Amino acid sequence: MRNKTSGTLLAMVLLILVMVPFGVQATDLASRFEEGNAAYSRGDYDSAVEIFSEITSQNGNAASVLYNLANSYAQRGDTGLAILNYERALKISPNDPDILGNLAKVRKDRGLFATEAGKLERLFSIFSIDGWAILALCCLFVMILLLAISLKTRPGRRMFFTSWSCTLVILTLSVFATAYNYRSYNPLVVVAGGVKLQISPFEGATSAGAIEEGRLVFPIKSYNNYTYVQDGAGRKGWLKNDEALAVIQRTP
Known part of the structure; x- marks a missing residue:
């Protein structure tokens, strides 16, 4: 005790x-x-x-x-x-x-008005990236289920083809929407003033146009201390890494 x-x-x-x-x-x-x-x-x-x-x-x-x-x-x-x-x-x-x-x-x-979204962007914004990914998985499951049923019960050819085609279209749309939203899921924010997009990732490169502080840009690729980005208006160019920071910080 x-x-x-x-x-x-x-x-x-x-x-x-x-x-x-x-x-x-x-x-x-x-x-x-x-x-x-x-x-x-x-x-x-x-x-x-x-x-x-x-x-x-x-x-x-x-x-x-x-x-x-x-x-x-x-x-x-x-x-x-x-x-x-x-x-x-x-x-x-x-x-x-x-x-x-x-x-x-x-x-x-600050006059940072968003550019008007196109029809495709509005369509892809119906669901979040998680929503589109779940929809894609559901479509994939339905297609596998339809295939399994067809092997056992031999359903009508037209009915099977219609169901399979509709599911395939939705699956394709979901995959594209997921990829599109993934691109914009973690944008960069321009945090410096007087920033200009450059046509190449080198010091003193020719400017491709100014971009305002506070604008969102979307990373495409990186090279040394530069990142190739696209802004909301579709312009592309290189920015120094310290001129635009990611919303979601990567853990070292």
Whole structure:
């Protein structure tokens, strides 16, 4: 009995020793978050940016911290970094009205109006990338099922051909839509001012046109310190890697 009690007490002590650092860390995190909010409230946006950036770098991304970081960048006039962090917050909380509202306001204030989507883009935006992928898998399953049924019961040729063809069309559409949405799933945000697309990935290359800070661009390929991108208007060119940052950060 004594040994069992001693073991229980030892386990409780070890559990407390393990949990205490987590409690201290949570308290420190909350304290730093409030410090960032206080800095923002008094108009010290540089300190707010520093504090919220420190929280994200040490503790990972959270929608509330990214949202406050984006607000701080917006107030400081860093349009690209503000939009980047709003977009990152939306990846975590896609339907948050505050994030969506502030992102739309920043874009409107800076004249960053979106290009009108074409018919194909509107069609592909009916579902998310996950939705199209699931639909493609369902179509594939139905086609296998139809094939299995045809081998056992010999259904009418016209009925089988019609069902198979319709399913194949939907499968093809789903695959193309998934690929299209994958291309735009993780865009880059132009975070520097005075950026120009280049026709080749070398210093001093000829410009292919200016691109505004805060614009979304879509990566195609990379070479050394450059990325070949396409903007919403269909223009293509090379950007330096530090001129446009990915919404979804890749872990080293």
